[in-house]
Amino acid sequence: MSLAESTAAGKVTSRGPLDEESREWLRCLSGTGRDGRGTAEREQALARLHDLLLRAARAELRRRSRPAGVEGRERDDLAHQAADDALLAITGKLDRFRGDSRFTTWAYKFVIFEVSAKLGRHYWRNPPAQAGDDAWERIPDRFGADPAQHAESRELAGVLRRAVTEVLSDRQRRVFVAIIVDGVPLDALAAELGSTRNALYKTMFDARRKIRAHLVAHGYLDDEEPGMS
């Protein structure tokens, strides 16, 4: 099945055959237990699921803690918030689980997304100092270029800066400079602008294409695909 077909299939509400563990999660969480035990089973399942989500949130925040700069009690508070919000979202969307993945994988996805969103908002509580003019010259380093090539980096930074000024729309320029020059994380910028990760990624996608076309037209980059020459 192609991705487009898979995505279209995402709108179908029917549920395929489930693995045994996923079926048990759904049965317990929907409170359809036998002998009037549904409510108690549901409460137990909710507690178990919350425990899983909390452990996942803590692990994910540990994994991201160094770049995100969140430590100690603040990090644990974020983990609890992420687990609480993920559990709420999961219980509200149980009927959308189609069994295309294991239930726990589907559930973990919610808490990972919550961690990302919360870290994006958290960034603005203590943002790094504004990047200076020399930030443009450090851009090649960010792309993984050899930092010893100072002269080349200066030329490249100047060409890129002119391209950004000349070919991008105001919106594209603002997003490009914030993410690439100032180093603002995409989720943090989305929170700041009241936008979404998807919308800003598309803005950057179009900006990259426009800048590349400009640099190809002016002879700075080759139009050929890598390995085609």
Next chain:
Amino acid sequence: MSGWQALDQFLRTDPRDVGCEQAMEMLDIYVDAVVKEGTGATERRHPGVAAHLRACGPCGEDFAGLLAAVTGTVS
């Protein structure tokens, strides 16, 4: 890698890239497929998602986090 090569690599876009919304919709399915069938087979089956995860840092982070959660590195 020279600066120009690095810039070129950054600016190149993959027309198969499905964007964040579709990639995140599929992420649980994609991760289960990676666990079950391996990275190569999953990338061949879902080239648009694979292209996106390579290009989008935040979605790549979410993929790494979800993979870690389901493979038991959650402690």
